[in-house]
Amino acid sequence: MARIILGITGGIAAYKACEVIRLLVSLGHDVLPVPTRGAERFVQAETFAALARNPVPALDAAGLYPHLQRADLVVVALLTAHTMARIAHGLADDVLTETVLAHDGPLLVAPAMNTRMWEHPATRANLALLHERGVEIVGPASGELAEGEVGVGRMAEPGEIVGRIDVLLGQSRTLEGLDVVVTAGGTREPIDSIRFIGNRSSGRMGLALADEAHKRGARVTLLAANVSASFPPGVEVVSTPTAADLEREALRRAGADVILMAAAVGDYRAAAPVDGKRAKDGDAWQVELTPTTDVVRALGERRTATQILVAFGAEHGAAGLERKRGMLTEKNVDLVVYNDVGRDDIGFDSVDNEVTLVTADGEAHVPLAPKPAIAAAVLDEVERLLEQRR
Numbered sequence: 001m002a003r004i005i006l007g008i009t010g011g012i013a014a015y016k017a018c019e020v021i022r023l024l025v026s027l028g029h030d031v032l033p034v035p036t037r038g039a040e041r042f043v044q045a046e047t048f049a050a051l052a053r054n055p056v057p058a059l060d061a062a063g064l065y066p067h068l069q070r071a072d073l074v075v076v077a078l079l080t081a082h083t084m085a086r087i088a089h090g091l092a093d094d095v096l097t098e099t100v101l102a103h104d105g106p107l108l109v110a111p112a113m114n115t116r117m118w119e120h121p122a123t124r125a126n127l128a129l130l131h132e133r134g135v136e137i138v139g140p141a142s143g144e145l146a147e148g149e150v151g152v153g154r155m156a157e158p159g160e161i162v163g164r165i166d167v168l169l170g171q172s173r174t175l176e177g178l179d180v181v182v183t184a185g186g187t188r189e190p191i192d193s194i195r196f197i198g199n200r201s202s203g204r205m206g207l208a209l210a211d212e213a214h215k216r217g218a219r220v221t222l223l224a225a226n227v228s229a230s231f232p233p234g235v236e237v238v239s240t241p242t243a244a245d246l247e248r249e250a251l252r253r254a255g256a257d258v259i260l261m262a263a264a265v266g267d268y269r270a271a272a273p274v275d276g277k278r279a280k281d282g283d284a285w286q287v288e289l290t291p292t293t294d295v296v297r298a299l300g301e302r303r304t305a306t307q308i309l310v311a312f313g314a315e316h317g318a319a320g321l322e323r324k325r326g327m328l329t330e331k332n333v334d335l336v337v338y339n340d341v342g343r344d345d346i347g348f349d350s351v352d353n354e355v356t357l358v359t360a361d362g363e364a365h366v367p368l369a370p371k372p373a374i375a376a377a378v379l380d381e382v383e384r385l386l387e388q389r390r
């Protein structure tokens with residue numbers, strides 16, 4: 001049982017917070033609801049208090065201010081654009097924002113708002129601040145919004161929010177005992193001793209996947225190709241700067257239960273890199289490129305009946321998506337995570353991503369979200385596929 005402070009802010013989805021409270025209480029958690037004044041325009045505090053079987057805090061009996069109550073986890077569901085901005089900037093002008101600022105443990109938020117509010121640069125910047133500080137973000141989903149518009153902005157469903165809470169509380173070790181290999185970053189293929197051919201991959205997507213798999217109880221090995229961001233705790237890291245390094249280390253681990261190929265592996269390397277540094281003599285420099293091994297294909301050829309192999313593909317537009325569909329059979333992979341790099345706000349080197357999950361069962365679109373939220377969606381899909389194999 002955990003003590004959970006549940007913040008609720010002012011949007012239509014406040015009624016869904018009632019279901020979140022009900023589910024948490026049924027799982028035996030001690031839930032303290034903290035609605036904002038805005039939330040109480042939609043649902044009365046008494047409703048939250050009755051469902052939680054806990055009073056909505058004023059000063060408590062021991063004389064402690066409610067915002068100084070300790071909790072294992074603070075959740076804000078729903079989170080409005082307004083309170084997201086307040087939290088991002090450290091404001092503390094009501095009990096909920098005071099509570100968030102005084103809390104030194106994990107924070108999970110479930111944003112819900114109109115699509116235009118969600119896509120506004122101010123909201124994107126605030127979300128990036130929360131993300132940088134390690135705040136866990138669940139949703140929003142796309143679909144019909146309360147005002148009748150269709151788009152991204154619906155609060156994640158209560159069951160999904162409670163699932164994320166379980167993961168954060170370490171109660172959902174759904175990948176316990178499994179070996180998971182994740183590749184991250186971009187390989188660099190030397191053309192002389194100091195120059196290379198590389199790509200713009202930052203490694204953030206792979207890091208988020210490794211972190212999420214570790215939180216779900218897996219033994220995680222991260223094959224890191226020139227990743228500059230910090231590594232998640234509890235994950236074994238093997239440096240694989242070139243495509244050849246990554247190929248060798250990945251094939252050594254070809255028997256892992258789950259392999260997530262998030263790294264951008266160079267398709268070509270210099271046939272004959274120059275020894276030492278090539279002088280700057282003003283002459284043209286012809287570099288012959290030769291293809292590297294297709295590591296995903298090599299792993300696909302070795303894939304076992306129970307293993308899940310996931311490939312990531314960055315391409316342009318609908319034609320790219322069609323090619324990714326083909327990879328399922330051509331390269332014998334279970335799941336292709338496709339992102340359209342035709343857009344400049346997602347994918348390579350960005351905080352957010354938006355992907356399509358392609359499997360033999362069909363396709364699922366994961367709307368624009370920080371990479372940790374995308375990682376959670378990818379691993380949910382991996383778990384679904386593992387379940388099918390059992």
Ligand SMILES: Cc1cc2nc3c(=O)[nH]c(=O)nc-3n(C[C@H](O)[C@H](O)[C@H](O)COP(=O)(O)O)c2cc1C
Nearest residue numbers: 009010011012036038039080081082083112113114
């Ligand atoms: C009918 C109605 C629905 C609203 N729904 C949302 C919403 O889903 N998301 C959001 O960010 N703001 C929404 N708002 C605006 C917020 O209620 C408003 O910004 C308020 O100041 C938020 O305060 P709080 O975050 O302290 O609760 C809505 C307002 C109204 C009148």
